[in-house]
Amino acid sequence: MKIDKKSWRQGYEAGLRQQNSHVFPEPENTEVLSWHAGFLEGQTEAEIKIKIHRKQSRRKEP
Template sequence: MKIDKKSWQEGYEEGLRKQESQPENTEVVSWYAGFLEGRAEAEMKIKTHKKQLRRKKS
């Protein structure tokens, strides 16, 4: 399967913002692949930030 880079990038950026609003002219599988990766990265950043806050309080 070939990934459409533009669709993937649009999905990735939406995932980082945690907004699921797929544009009409995108390749669906590529968009969702990017969205899921962006969402996972956003969640990882939140977890890392929370750990750093806990360390500062200790």
């Protein structure tokens, strides 16, 4: 499968913003599979950053 970079990037950015893919479906004129692949990767990246932030916040407490 060939990934459409522009569609993937749009999905990735939506995933980073933690948008719900059912509420905010892929924009028109995007390649659907590429957009969803990017969305899932962006969402995963955002969740990892949240977990790291929570872990670091807990360490700062006395």
